[in-house]
Amino acid sequence: MVALGLKQVGASYGRVTVLSNVGIETLKAGSLTAVVGPNAAGKSTLFKRIAGLISGPGLVELSGSANNDRAICYMPQDTGANAVLTVYESVLLAAKQGGSWRVHDGELFEIDAILRALRIEDLAFRGLGELSGGQRQLVSLAQALVRKPEVLLMDEPTSALDLHRQIEVLGFVRDLAGKTGMIVLVALHDLNHALRYCEQTIVIAGGNMVVSGETEEVINSDMLREIYKVQARIETCSQGQKFLLVDGIAP
Numbered sequence: 001m002v003a004l005g006l007k008q009v010g011a012s013y014g015r016v017t018v019l020s021n022v023g024i025e026t027l028k029a030g031s032l033t034a035v036v037g038p039n040a041a042g043k044s045t046l047f048k049r050i051a052g053l054i055s056g057p058g059l060v061e062l063s064g065s066a067n068n069d070r071a072i073c074y075m076p077q078d079t080g081a082n083a084v085l086t087v088y089e090s091v092l093l094a095a096k097q098g099g100s101w102r103v104h105d106g107e108l109f110e111i112d113a114i115l116r117a118l119r120i121e122d123l124a125f126r127g128l129g130e131l132s133g134g135q136r137q138l139v140s141l142a143q144a145l146v147r148k149p150e151v152l153l154m155d156e157p158t159s160a161l162d163l164h165r166q167i168e169v170l171g172f173v174r175d176l177a178g179k180t181g182m183i184v185l186v187a188l189h190d191l192n193h194a195l196r197y198c199e200q201t202i203v204i205a206g207g208n209m210v211v212s213g214e215t216e217e218v219i220n221s222d223m224l225r226e227i228y229k230v231q232a233r234i235e236t237c238s239q240g241q242k243f244l245l246v247d248g249i250a251p
Ligand SMILES: Nc1ncnc2c1ncn2[C@@H]1O[C@H](COP(=O)(O)OP(=O)(O)OP(=O)(O)O)[C@@H](O)[C@H]1O
Pocket: 013, 018, 037, 038, 039, 040, 041, 042, 043, 044, 045, 046, 077
């Protein structure tokens, strides 16, 4: 089973350091971890650094991987639309990335299954350029999942989705991680999603890791006041689920 650890990980763009000293002991197979923090905190930069898209100090330690070259997949926040391809072609292209160009029946079945699971099979032969923002985000998720990553880095994957789709997608990814052992890190602005779906949470602010640990311990009024400058409370609803309620800007 795969495990991921980070040791004093940092990153710079040119001469400007935007991330330093992020350390996580071990993220276990099948786990979902939220990465939260204010705008420009360094969440996307951390994902790009883990995915090897940018370099920097520290160590990203991946152990137990069956396929190191394709183990980590980064699903970016901006899903730029390549108008030339259809949805199906773009997902097939993602599946073949870094591998042989020969297409097997099994791969086509898998693509069909992913499009069905995300309820976008009707879009298969539409051009990417004709899709809505939410539809593009779902296609981007299909492109990531079809690669069967062992570590999936999802950068605000529900920012363009309606309420129903948000719950559906995060529930689907959580179940998939449980079944396959995939490690998922998900950058989120909606902290209620972190409370509902993620066992662990990492808080980043100003390019530094502020705290990490069990989500219900990490997301609390003090952290929200200090990091987000809001007055907020965590309440337990009648069904036992914790919810974050924001009262306003912190005085
Ligand atoms: N390609 C780049 N070149 C230079 N600076 C960059 C680049 N990408 C990001 N930055 C800077 O790095 C810092 C961290 O950005 P990053 O995108 O990682 O933040 P984030 O936490 O994902 O923010 P958000 O919640 O707004 O998406 C910001 O100050 C940003 O301006």
